[in-house]
Amino acid sequence: MTASEPILAGFYPDPSICRVGDTYYLVSSSFEYLPGIPIHVSTDLVTWTLVGNALTRESQIAEHRGYPSAGIFAPTIRHHNGTFWIIGTNVNDIPLGRGHFLIHTSDPAGPWSDPVHIAGAIGIDPDIVWDDDDIAHVTWCSLNPEQPGIQSAPIDTTTGALLAPPRQLWQGSGLAFPEGPHLYRIADWWYLLLAEGGTERGHAATIARARTLDGPFEAAPHNPFLTHRSLAHPVQNTGHADLIELADGTWAAAHLGVRPRGQTPGFHVNGRESFLVGIDWIDGWPVVDETRFAVPPVDRSFADHFAGSDLHPRWLGVGRFPASFTRPRTGGGLLIDADAGEGRALIAARATDLVWTASAQFTAEAGTGRFLLLIDDRNWYGLTYDGSTVEATLAVGPIEHSVGRHDIPAGVVPTLRIRAIPAPVLPHGVSLEPDLIELAVIVEGAERVFGAFDGRYLSTEVTGGFTGRVFGVQALTGQIELREIHYAPTAESASTA
Known part of the structure; x- marks a missing residue:
């Protein structure tokens, strides 16, 4: 093989x-x-x-x-x-x-x-x-x-x-x-x-x-x-x-x-x-x-509560070092400041599996944040939270389109979730998309799924360039407190259309 x-x-x-x-x-x-x-x-x-x-x-x-x-x-x-x-x-x-x-x-x-x-x-x-x-x-x-x-x-x-x-x-x-x-x-x-x-x-x-x-x-x-x-x-x-x-x-x-x-x-x-x-x-x-080396399956899951003073080397900024816009909080968590210098206040990690689930929790009393999956600054799918509402948005080139909103009760910190899931298999055995990207919010155990969206628009063949997908949390205005990010591969199975 x-x-x-x-x-x-x-x-x-x-x-x-x-x-x-x-x-x-x-x-x-x-x-x-x-x-x-x-x-x-x-x-x-x-x-x-x-x-x-x-x-x-x-x-x-x-x-x-x-x-x-x-x-x-x-x-x-x-x-x-x-x-x-x-x-x-x-x-x-x-x-x-x-x-x-x-x-x-x-x-x-x-x-x-x-x-x-x-x-x-x-x-x-x-x-x-x-x-x-x-x-x-x-x-x-x-x-x-x-x-x-x-x-x-x-x-x-x-x-x-x-x-x-x-x-x-x-x-x-x-x-x-x-x-x-x-x-x-x-x-x-x-x-x-x-x-x-x-x-x-x-x-x-x-x-x-x-x-x-x-x-x-x-x-x-x-x-x-x-x-x-x-x-x-x-x-x-x-x-x-x-x-x-x-x-x-x-x-x-x-x-x-x-x-x-x-x-x-x-x-x-x-x-x-x-x-x-x-x-x-x-x-x-x-x-x-090509048959000489057998590469074993690797569990690339992680959970980061940002409890230490130093960030894990997986965490990246776009054109700037994360330390220029983040600060660890006493007792855990990470403060992300949208106004700390020039550039995007986005802390991100590479997506490494074909199907996976990532989730994030942050508070937004003093600002607005977004949990997103992106391939560049013009092509991303994300969940924006301002302390009272979560909004799901798709950005494809110059177009940004809202696909739903969900109100969050006072005093509740929602879990924002992004999943890469298998695309449906057509009767002749072919999937049109490489995958689907599902956006969801979980509030006190209740799940609201905004939809599963075509993964082609977050592919190199569509966007061009030399990179791949990353996911992470961005402070859009003011300051947000990032509590945790979880990432894990999920079982790869596809439905039949």
């Missing part, structure tokens, strides 16, 4: 992986959300724990602003001479002329250093590798029209200065959008791995090799060596891979993919996720084995 279960479910795209001894470390793109660059740790490659984020303070990311699908693109993590390094791109820096950023630490759980910017390297998807003389080389997808394609240059990791002019490496196999380069020194070869074909259904991973960094790079005869394009496979958009040698000397690759559902063209809702495949080296080239 081929791999169809992600090692990281939910929007954890563009995985990059490294190993130290028997422990593996994986980072992902975070785009407009802060803290940025989540870091997962594993000792078996199939079960992973979120231990922190690399970008956790303002001094590390001066220009952000929360534009949808902007922010942090495709970081690479490597370990060299006792130090962990992450190189990444903040695309909001590009108009300012700042290149990729480089941070380091001795402990991947953090804290990580303030960034060094690499002047003269304008582009996305950077990689870092050290040669036999211990010189660091940065490779990236250039956005400089005078130096197009995949560029590489040696750098000073202390200052970020290029030590030689950038040179063009292999430009791919001929598919669209060659990007996501990773450069490896393996045996007597330099291997250059690329993502090609765009990050949609044509996505693929290709590879080439050369004896020296001066090239020429020779393409693998079986490119693309990883892709699901034009296949009837439950995982699509596979690509953007990173190779890793295991502690036992065998090899694997982490890569992104999506799990589309519903009628053609299929709709993926939780974003691009991280998957794992085995790698065999045959005649000096990587060959994928």
